[in-house]
Structures are given as structure tokens and as C-alpha cells.
Amino acid sequence: MASSVTLRGYRYSVYNRIARVVLHEKGVEYRTEEIDPFAANVPKEYLKRHPFGRVPVLSHGKFDVFETSAIARYVNAAFEGPELMPTEAATLARVTQVVSIIDSYGYRPMVRQVFSHRVFRPAVGEVADEAEITAGIDASHTVLGALNNIAKEGRVLDGQSFTVADCHLAPMIAYFVQADEGAGALKAHKNLADWWATVSQRESLQSTEPGLPRS
Ligand SMILES: N[C@@H](CCC(=O)N[C@@H](CS)C(=O)NCC(=O)O)C(=O)O
Structure with a gap:
């Protein structure tokens, strides 16, 4: 079955990599879609998901989230796997x-x-x-x-x-x-x-x- 998680981002983006590290640590399967935020024409469809035109955006089913620290906390809370947020x-x-x-x-x-x-x-x-x-x-x-x-x-x-x-x-x-x-x-x-x-x-x-x- 295809994964319900998609990470839209730019391969060389440091923020894209942060999201990927979290997904790997949690053992989440995901697909990627390449978006170059520095390109002249960022697709309009992408700007609906990220009005600031930056990368990345994580989609889980119909749920979209941008801002990498929000993505990291979402992935940590939404999926099984090692806990990445301390409570103390x-x-x-x-x-x-x-x-x-x-x-x-x-x-x-x-x-x-x-x-x-x-x-x-x-x-x-x-x-x-x-x-x-x-x-x-x-x-x-x-x-x-x-x-x-x-x-x-x-x-x-x-x-x-x-x-x-x-x-x-x-x-x-x-x-x-x-x-x-x-x-x-x-x-x-x-x-x-x-x-x-x-x-x-x-x-x-x-x-x-x-x-x-x-x-
Ligand atoms: N606050 C954003 C920052 C993301 C960000 O700045 N990403 C860079 C790539 S590493 C980007 O999209 N830059 C495009 C631009 O500056 O136009 C986040 O946490 O996701």
C-alpha cells in the first residue's frame, strides 16, 4: 500500500533534511515530492500548502503542516517509535x-x-x-x-x-x-x-x- 505520508521539499534544503531525520528516527515510511523553492516558478498548487513558498511541507492523509519544528513535533506525536520530545x-x-x-x-x-x-x-x-x-x-x-x-x-x-x-x-x-x-x-x-x-x-x-x- 502507498504511504499516506508525503514530504514536499527540496533535496538540498537543510530544513527538508531535518524533517527526513525525524521521519527516519520514527521509522515512518514516506514518499517525497521535489519542490525547488528557489526556482522562478514555484507551482501554485504548492503555494496553497505553503503560502510563504518555503520548504518543506508534510502531508499525512489530508492533513498538511509547514514549519519544520511543527512537522517534527507532529511526526513525533502522530507515530509510534522512539519518543523525541522530553516531558521534564x-x-x-x-x-x-x-x-x-x-x-x-x-x-x-x-x-x-x-x-x-x-x-x-x-x-x-x-x-x-x-x-x-x-x-x-x-x-x-x-x-x-x-x-x-x-x-x-x-x-x-x-x-x-x-x-x-x-x-x-x-x-x-x-x-x-x-x-x-x-x-x-x-x-x-x-x-x-x-x-x-x-x-x-x-x-x-x-x-x-x-x-x-x-x-
Ligand atoms: N521557517 C521555515 C524555514 C524553511 C526554509 O527557510 N527553507 C528554505 C530552504 S532550506 C527555503 O525554502 N528557502 C526558500 C527561500 O528562502 O526563498 C521552517 O521551519 O520550515
Whole structure:
């Protein structure tokens, strides 16, 4: 029987990968539909599901949901499989905080500036802007420092527990460290680097590796 779950997204989107990591961790079967949000003509049908034209959107039967942290929490609650949302108040606060930190302060500098300019653009034959990379690395230090403090405290990002925070952060770090400057910046934050060394080996990360396009 065809799966009732569809993930519409762009193969190289870090947010698309977050949703995929959650689906893999929960053991949910799903089909994918490729939508490039950067293309000139995003299909009108897609914009009905996502009025902001971003990716991804998850559909479960007739139920559609966009915003990746909502997708992650929905998948966690709607399906069997390991529990990815802690209930203890302080631990839950840390999970929410990690997701919010990386969305609000990390995605733009670490993915859109550092990864896109150092790794993705050259892969598709576009020119990298060194000033963007420098600005992204400068901004990443505060983000990595805050996340390192959370990892050091040990409620989440300890390399043993596995929550929505790990699912959300890991694809961002995976892109960031593909740039030498990103890998160097992470090294300065020992607890976070130790977390990454463990989490990057998980099956859900390995099997959702998007690779790079060819120019
Ligand atoms: N707040 C959204 C962010 C999603 C997002 O920004 N996705 C990027 C791809 S990684 C996108 O669709 N970008 C298209 C654009 O910026 O026009 C979420 O949590 O799902």
C-alpha cells in the first residue's frame, strides 16, 4: 500500500533534511515530492500548502503542516517509535531553546553564508563571496558558544539522549562543517564537537545525506 505520508521539499534544503531525520528516527515510511523553492516558478498548487513558498511541507492523509519544528513535533506525536520530545520541564525548555537558537541566529550565517558560499555555490559553478563567509563565521561563534553551554550542561546534546533538538541541529552542523572554516570553528567548542562526532554517525543522518549538485 502507498504511504499516506508525503514530504514536499527540496533535496538540498537543510530544513527538508531535518524533517527526513525525524521521519527516519520514527521509522515512518514516506514518499517525497521535489519542490525547488528557489526556482522562478514555484507551482501554485504548492503555494496553497505553503503560502510563504518555503520548504518543506508534510502531508499525512489530508492533513498538511509547514514549519519544520511543527512537522517534527507532529511526526513525533502522530507515530509510534522512539519518543523525541522530553516531558521534564527543564529538558523540554532546552530542546525548544536549541531549535530556536539555530533557527533564529544560526541558519542564516552558518548555512546561507558559510555553507552556501564556500561549498554549494562553487559546486554549481557560482562565485563565492568571501565577505559573506567571513561574516557568517563571525556570527557563528556566539551561536556555537550558546549551544556548547547547553551541551556542557548535559540535559540535551549529550550524545546519549536523542531528541527533536538533535534532529534539528544536526543537519545544520552537517552543512556548516563541510566548509573548512566551519569545521575549524566547531573544534573550538569541545562539548558540541563531541556531540557532533557521535550524532553524525547515526543511521538517520547517514541515510539522509543529500550530497552536492554537479555543475
Ligand atoms: N521557517 C521555515 C524555514 C524553511 C526554509 O527557510 N527553507 C528554505 C530552504 S532550506 C527555503 O525554502 N528557502 C526558500 C527561500 O528562502 O526563498 C521552517 O521551519 O520550515
